[in-house]
Amino acid sequence: MLLLIGSLIAGCQTTNTPEQSLPKISLENLGQKEMPAPLPAAPDQQLDFAAISAVRDKVVTEGVVAGRILRDAFLIKGIDATTASIIDADIAWFNGDIEVAQRLMRGAKTSSIExxxxxxxxxxxxxxxxxxxxxxxxxxxxxxxxxxxxxxxxxxxxxxxxxxxxxxxxxxxxxxxxxxxxxxxxxxxxxxxxxxxxxxxxxxxxxxxxxxxxxxxxxxxxxxxxxxxxxxxxxxxAQPPENIGVLLPLSGRLKSAGSAVLEGITEGLYRRFPDPEERPRLFTIDTELRPSAVSAYREALTGGADLVIGPLIKSEAQTLESLKERPTPVIALNRPEVYASTGISNWSAMSLAPEDEARQIARLAFGRGQRRALVIRPDSEWGRRMEIALNQVWRGIGGVIANTLTLDTTAAVSEQIGSSAGSVPSERRIEMMEVAFDAPVASRPRRRQDFDVVFLLAADPAEARRLRPLLIYHYSGDVPVYSSSAVYSGHDHGQNQDLNDLILVETPAVLQGLKVDRYTRLQALGFDAVSMVDHWQQAEATEAVVLQGRTGLLRRLPNGEIERELNSVAFDGGKLKALPIR
Incomplete structure (x- = not known):
């Protein structure tokens, strides 16, 4: 037993220890009757960073229980009180006990600079x-x-x-x-x-x-x-460009979308450059009338463009991003499916991509103390992409997916929600008891207890208004529900009563707009594209936020993708109101 304990403790020396050497046994297995107290903290005490990192990694990858077991092993080995307090604060944080985590971290006293x-x-x-x-x-x-x-x-x-x-x-x-x-x-x-x-x-x-x-x-x-x-x-x-070429679909099936973006670009140009002497010249190229995005781009260069805004279609953005030579900088209005490199220059890709919102609501829910999620999404490519983006962040920061419901269009939606939330199995157990005893049972169904948040990835307001009441019906009305901006159309306040308390993220343009329609976000995208004209070189040199735009806070990633962060709001009385900070 002593040899076993020694080998287990030796396996906890660094964070790069092979997984099989980390402790996987409880205190009872170690023969400990009680946990030893941590060692007193000494002046200028150096924290045991390896122990802290190992427990954090264990919690994120295997869960809070595994983290607690590893923490106990470090206590047996002997760690100082400050390190132990930080580890306990970490475990409380990842368990959703935010107030406990804050109190423990405040009590972590160390005089060393590190x-x-x-x-x-x-x-x-x-x-x-x-x-x-x-x-x-x-x-x-x-x-x-x-x-x-x-x-x-x-x-x-x-x-x-x-x-x-x-x-x-x-x-x-x-x-x-x-x-x-x-x-x-x-x-x-x-x-x-x-x-x-x-x-x-x-x-x-x-x-x-x-x-x-x-x-x-x-x-x-x-x-x-x-x-x-x-x-x-x-x-x-930086100096502003003299000529801006705009590549948009101004005819064909996407004419309305292209016109909305152009309207935002025009407004942004006059607001950003009020002095006519300093205002860049703007000219447009209809991508629907050109054989490809590359030919439209080259036409813009021939026309004297110092900077190009567009194209709007994802496939065209992919084609233009893949060019080996791009002498004139581009601010695309959609993201390529696949980026050619991570250190790309003369290229930025703005977008209204909903994946940004999925990642943001994951962080938002985690910050508000939720840790175990039920994910509900449509059976579509949009739903699949939203789930992937959400899971990437949610699992990465320590969240747990209790269950994922991909809605089957051929089955009753209420039955699917009830099965995932747990009320249907509960109802069936009660029915079985009543049949067995041939008498009514004084009990009520209840939901599953292994999730504390619902990510309702509804693709439109009608779907959200259909699904949200079903969660309440199946005894999950007390669970916080998060969605993307797809659930808000900007009107129908009466119908939006069904969405009360639902939390989402939304663009500043929609929240501040007097008139909101399906083109409001596209107009905001165009407006922000012109704002980025004044910041594109700056954005290429940093990953910090450079612009508080109408589509959100904007920062450029090394691959050229411009990530946006929206406002956090919740439905209250059918209207959106700012989410209070906890």
Missing amino acids: GQLFVLSTVEERARIQGRWIDAAKLAHFRIKLVMTSPRRTPNSSNISYSVAAPGDRLWTLLMHLDDGQLGRAAAMADDPDWRGWLTLLQAYRSGRNATYNWLASHPGHTATNPLPAALATWLD
Whole structure:
């Protein structure tokens, strides 16, 4: 037994230990009557990063129970109280006990710079997932100042990434989530001049280049200037194009969609460049009348385009992205199915892709404490893609899929919902008891207890209004339900009463629009494309958020894909209202 315990503990020395050597037995199997207390924390105590990382990986890949068993093995081995407190906070977080996790993390005291940075990074990341942007930004700012004033800037004792690789970009992205009112109030209340400087820098950025130059002149030596965050230096040096070629379907079956995008582009051009002397010349090319996207692109070059917006169709975006040479930059209005490379230049792909929304609602639910999901989706290519995108994030951050219901169009929907939610089996058990005893049973059906959130991936408002009441009927009305913007059409408030309390994400254009129709989002896409004209070089130089647009917060990934983050809202009285921060 001693040899067995020794081999198990030896297998916990690093996070790269082979899986078969990690403990898979309980305390009873180890012969322990009670768990040993953690070792007292010493001054300048170095955290056991390997133990923390191993438990986190175990929880994400195998679940909370497996993580607890590994945590117990480390306690038997002997870890300090601070490390044990952080591990317990992690387990509570992944179990959905957010308040417990926060309390335990607050109690994790360490005087080492590496330990402080790690704790700050963990708390900041969890505040970000919860949507507590101002709290997360303050933690990111404190972390930057701690790194800059520390005699040891580069941690060398952990393989967990908690250092500030790009000091300002993360803080910048967090601050970009604040609207102008929130930003102004935070700046007015700021006691720390350096913190106030970050807030006023963002205000200046939103006001334009002249305001940003003025900020730089009045803030020499500020922590935001070494280097400037979010590739601001690139943006300050950029010159707007003189000629913009727009590739859109302006005839044929997609004429209405192309015209809506063009309307947004035109509005954006006049708003972004109010001075006629500085406004780029815009000319359009109808892709429906050209043999291919490549020929349309080359025609735009012949016409003198310094930048190209479009095409709108996914297959055409794929063709244009695959070009070996692209001398003039392109802001496509759809994403290719497959990207040729990850380090692509002169190419950005904007989109209203619903996969962004699936990923976002996964993070949103996790931040609000939900951990075990029932996924309901249509039996379609759209539903399959949404499920893949959601699962990728949900499982990656520690969520569990309890069940997935792919709706069968040939079967009764109520029966399918009831079977997945668990009320139908419960009803049948009650019926069997009544038959067996030939008497009524004083019991009511209940749902399955192994899920605490429902991802209702409905493809349109009518489907959502049909499915949401069925969840309530089958005793799942107390479970939070999340959906994409596909469930909101912008009107029919009376019918939307059936969707009350349903949580979703939506574009700012729809939330702020006085008149919303099926083209509102496409117009917003066009408007943001022109806004990105002023930021495309900056976006290629950073992964930070560079634009608070009408389609959401926008940032460019290394493969050229522009990811959008929408607003979090919920149905209340048939209308959408901002989701309160927990």
